[in-house]
Amino acid sequence: MAKSRQQGSEWWQSLSRSPLALISAILILLLGLAALFAPWLSPQNPYDLATLNLSDAFQPPLWLPGGHWPYLLGTDNLGRGILSTILYGLRISFVVGLSVVLLAGGMGIVTGLWAGYRGGWLDALLMRLADTVFSFSTTLMAILIMGLLKARGVGAVVFAIAITDWVRYARTARGSTLTLKPEEFVSAAQALGAGSWRILTRHILPNALPPLLVIAAVDFAVVVILEATLSFLGIGVPITQPSLGMMIAIGSKYLYAGYWWMIVFPCAVLILLTMAVNLLGDWLRTELDPH
Amino acid sequence: MAGYLLRRLLQSVVVLFSVSLISFVIFQYLGDPIRTNYNPQELTRQRVVQLRRELGLDQPFYLQYAHWLERALHGDFGLSYRQRLPVMRLILARAPATLELATLALFSGTLLGLLLGIWSALHPRSLSAKSAIVTSLLGISTPTFVVGLLLILLFSVSWHWLPPFGRGTTVSLGAWRSGLLTLSGWQHLIMPVITLGLFQVGVMARLTRSGMLEVLAQDYVRTAWAKGLSSTQVVGKHALRNVLIPVITVLGMSYGELIAFSIVTESIFQWPGLGNLLLHAVFSSDQPIVVAYIVLTSLLILSLNLVVDLLYVALNPRIRYG
Numbered sequence: 001m002a003k004s005r006q007q008g009s010e011w012w013q014s015l016s017r018s019p020l021a022l023i024s025a026i027l028i029l030l031l032g033l034a035a036l037f038a039p040w041l042s043p044q045n046p047y048d049l050a051t052l053n054l055s056d057a058f059q060p061p062l063w064l065p066g067g068h069w070p071y072l073l074g075t076d077n078l079g080r081g082i083l084s085t086i087l088y089g090l091r092i093s094f095v096v097g098l099s100v101v102l103l104a105g106g107m108g109i110v111t112g113l114w115a116g117y118r119g120g121w122l123d124a125l126l127m128r129l130a131d132t133v134f135s136f137s138t139t140l141m142a143i144l145i146m147g148l149l150k151a152r153g154v155g156a157v158v159f160a161i162a163i164t165d166w167v168r169y170a171r172t173a174r175g176s177t178l179t180l181k182p183e184e185f186v187s188a189a190q191a192l193g194a195g196s197w198r199i200l201t202r203h204i205l206p207n208a209l210p211p212l213l214v215i216a217a218v219d220f221a222v223v224v225i226l227e228a229t230l231s232f233l234g235i236g237v238p239i240t241q242p243s244l245g246m247m248i249a250i251g252s253k254y255l256y257a258g259y260w261w262m263i264v265f266p267c268a269v270l271i272l273l274t275m276a277v278n279l280l281g282d283w284l285r286t287e288l289d290p291h
Numbered sequence: 292m293a294g295y296l297l298r299r300l301l302q303s304v305v306v307l308f309s310v311s312l313i314s315f316v317i318f319q320y321l322g323d324p325i326r327t328n329y330n331p332q333e334l335t336r337q338r339v340v341q342l343r344r345e346l347g348l349d350q351p352f353y354l355q356y357a358h359w360l361e362r363a364l365h366g367d368f369g370l371s372y373r374q375r376l377p378v379m380r381l382i383l384a385r386a387p388a389t390l391e392l393a394t395l396a397l398f399s400g401t402l403l404g405l406l407l408g409i410w411s412a413l414h415p416r417s418l419s420a421k422s423a424i425v426t427s428l429l430g431i432s433t434p435t436f437v438v439g440l441l442l443i444l445l446f447s448v449s450w451h452w453l454p455p456f457g458r459g460t461t462v463s464l465g466a467w468r469s470g471l472l473t474l475s476g477w478q479h480l481i482m483p484v485i486t487l488g489l490f491q492v493g494v495m496a497r498l499t500r501s502g503m504l505e506v507l508a509q510d511y512v513r514t515a516w517a518k519g520l521s522s523t524q525v526v527g528k529h530a531l532r533n534v535l536i537p538v539i540t541v542l543g544m545s546y547g548e549l550i551a552f553s554i555v556t557e558s559i560f561q562w563p564g565l566g567n568l569l570l571h572a573v574f575s576s577d578q579p580i581v582v583a584y585i586v587l588t589s590l591l592i593l594s595l596n597l598v599v600d601l602l603y604v605a606l607n608p609r610i611r612y613g
Contacts, residue, residue, distance in 0.1 A: 132306050135596050136589070137547030143554060144585055147573040148317040225434045229555055232436045233570065245436075252440055252559070255448055255455075263444065267437045275432040
């Protein structure tokens with residue numbers, strides 16, 4: 001307990017020394033809170049078709065002539081406020097990002113630890129699978145899977161990404177296990193009669209965690225981009241639940257009509273979020289890996 | 292070496308076989324192609340039976356797959372449900388557009404990324420190096436479709452500098468329709484190439500920079516400087532060679548990403564390539580095209596991986612495959 005508190009304060013000191021990482025962390029926190037409290041923060045519920053007013057379609061942002069309250073950032077083709085839709089869209093980004101990281105991370109870490117510790121055919125199969133997934137890339141696989149599946153929605157997107165993404169975690173967990181297995185503290189635990197499961201969770205996993213955390217951070221950004229990309233292509237979330245990617249897809253149909261706010265604001269939020277996560281990931285990498 | 296190659300070939304065949312089987316199975320259970328592709332009013336009972344027989348849909352599943360596999364091995368992927376034309380002909384007609392776009396994006400993106408990475412490693416404190424780092428961070432953080440749309444918004448909608456859609460004027464060289472021989476072709480290529488290549492620039496610049504910083508701190512590089520070699524020789528001959536190995540690994544793994552993002556890029560710029568063919572086929576349940584696309588893409592990726600493995604040996608004589 002004391003150790004973890006001490007480590008926490010060290011992290012905090014290091015974070016406050018790196019202004020870019022600190023700003024990123026605050027930005028991610030703010031965007032996360034905005035997503036969490038979207039129903040209370042947003043002036044309008046963009047999913048409730050009954051409250052939408054088609055005569056409010058294509059309103060410009062508040063500060064331009066013609067803009068009016070409550071449409072701070074203007075409206076889209078259905079009269080949905082851009083700000084409200086962005087806040088609700090952020091929820092989808094966070095839900096998909098976190099679900100995939102937890103699901104793929106959990107599955108990958110368990111498989112990777114087991115494969116690295118036991119070796120054998122499971123290990124060989126895992127490595128071949130990893131080679132294949134890496135050469136095809138999670139992005140391509142997710143596009144093709146969503147193309148083959150006819151299901152649309154958050155659950156389908158999470159499935160299509162996580163089903164290949166876990167290999168990323170498995171490979172790293174396996175590598176760490178292989179280097180930790182010959183260490184003395186593992187042999188000591190074995191000599192004391194600890195079971196495989198206990199050795200893996202109590203002794204190997206805590207030491208294998210740092211590189212996995214870095215991967216999880218980078219992966220979150222990748223998944224958020226991937227969800228937006230799938231939705232932009234029309235094979236992600238349904239049109240009634242616009243995520244940031246879907247908003248941009250709708251806006252791109254009106255590129256020449258001059259309704260730039262339909263594209264520029266969701267794009268900006270998407271870039272801010274992924275860039276902040278990538279910056280925090282970079283900081284985490286230098287923090288955890290002195291190499 | 293020969294044993295290793297044989298093992299890799301065998302592995303590739305297994306992957307290809309599973310990929311084709313899985314995509315065939317999944318598509319089999321999704322949507323009746325006849326109902327999605329034909330006007331329901333024209334579909335009498337007899338017409339449906341006749342169409343099912345024509346398209347081979349009345350046979351049991353394993354026979355359909357076996358027939359498909361046998362013909363696929365001869366380069367025949369059947370007829371498109373929607374366009375009623377040989378799938379292979381459709382794919383070959385679209386391939387040049389995609390290959391020209393992807394090759395240009397890959398080469399210019401990799402080259403620019405390498406140069407940015409080397410530059411920012413050699414002059415870590417300069418302003419240009421810092422802006423290169425920011426550029427590469429933007430490159431990996433900005434989704435491809437956002438890059439493309441913002442480019443269109445600026446250069447086509449606001450300033451009217453560049454054409455936003457299509458390939459422009461193309462010239463036929465036998466079966467190959469090329470956009471590289473006309474001014475309009477190049478004008479149409481600029482924005483799609485930037486869109487597709489920016490991610491590559493970001494990945495390569497970050498990788499080269501960190502690799503270069505590591506190598507430059509090593510003794511043998513210091514010795515090379517101490518001998519009085521020119522910076523071209525130190526960097527180009529001694530340092531870069533060791534940086535290139537991880538770069539080639541990532542390059543080998545980025546074909547999948549490149550193909551994925553070419554689908555996105557083609558959809559934004561209405562580029563008449565394979566990615567757009569795939570997307571239209573997905574939306575209209577045109578099974579033969581989707582399966583052919585997946586199988587041919589897998590074939591391409593697996594053979595490129597083999598080439599990358601061989602490149603390793605050429606770059607680092609210490610690597611020998613047993």
